[in-house]
Amino acid sequence: KAGVTQTPRYLIKTRGQQVTLSCSPISGHRSVSWYQQTPGQGLQFLFEYFSETQRNKGNFPGRFSGRQFSNSRSEMNVSTLELGDSALYLCASSLATSGRTRTDTQYFGPGTRLTVL
Amino acid sequence: SQQGEEDPQALSIQEGENATMNCSYKTSINNLQWYRQNSGRGLVHLILIRSNEREKHSGRLRVTLDTSKKSSSLLITASRAADTASYFCATEDTGRRALTFGSGTRLQVQP
Numbered sequence: 001k002a003g004v005t006q007t008p009r010y011l012i013k014t015r016g017q018q019v020t021l022s023c024s025p026i027s028g029h030r031s032v033s034w035y036q037q038t039p040g041q042g043l044q045f046l047f048e049y050f051s052e053t054q055r056n057k058g059n060f061p062g063r064f065s066g067r068q069f070s071n072s073r074s075e076m077n078v079s080t081l082e083l084g085d086s087a088l089y090l091c092a093s094s095l096a097t098s099g100r101t102r103t104d105t106q107y108f109g110p111g112t113r114l115t116v117l
Numbered sequence: 118s119q120q121g122e123e124d125p126q127a128l129s130i131q132e133g134e135n136a137t138m139n140c141s142y143k144t145s146i147n148n149l150q151w152y153r154q155n156s157g158r159g160l161v162h163l164i165l166i167r168s169n170e171r172e173k174h175s176g177r178l179r180v181t182l183d184t185s186k187k188s189s190s191l192l193i194t195a196s197r198a199a200d201t202a203s204y205f206c207a208t209e210d211t212g213r214r215a216l217t218f219g220s221g222t223r224l225q226v227q228p
Contacts, residue, residue, distance in 0.1 A: 043218035056214045108160040
């Protein structure tokens with residue numbers, strides 16, 4: 001099975017612009033989660049989507065949004081970019097269930113490295 | 118916010134030695150997972166241990182979990198240069214479908 005893919009791998013933007021990142025989960029996986037990794041804050045959870053619905057959200061401002069399509073592919077959008085948004089953005093997929101909790105494994109993609117100038 | 122504190126922050130050993138990393142967390146969890154990351158790339162899943170398990174093995178990896186102390190350890194036996202990476206513990210908190218990551222341990226294995 002192909003792993004989680006993320007596009008683009010690298011991105012350079014300027015302050016005030018917006019950006020859209022894409023994630024294709026492993027075939028058959030229905031849950032997609034997004035994480036931000038920075039040297040200062042480490043790995044932080046952004047949000048999770050399951051069956052096109054956002055199920056869980058981290059503590060990020062409304063400039064960060066996402067969506068999931070019927071084929072489970074997901075996009076993440078950041079509007080009005082700030083210098084502090086420079087980070088590695090990681091997407092993870094899992095089989096998941098419709099239940100409230102889970103004990104399944106999340107598989108991560110290679111990430112998109114976003115640089116904001 | 119990060120839940121876990123990992124100890125040590127950095128570890129340098131010789132090939133063939135064992136490497137032990139520790140992780141502490143604060144809340145009740147469903148499971149705890151360990152991941153490896155090479156040079157700012159994606160995370161590779163190593164092992165998942167559920168809250169009702171105390172020890173788990175996978176190849177050269179041994180993970181223990183002590184829920185009374187809210188701590189876990191990852192042991193890599195017979196380390197290789199290819200094990201050089203950052204290692205993160207991540208907890209899935211009870212009732213929350215998200216992983217909370219520790220700060221990571223940078224492991225350097227000298228050939």
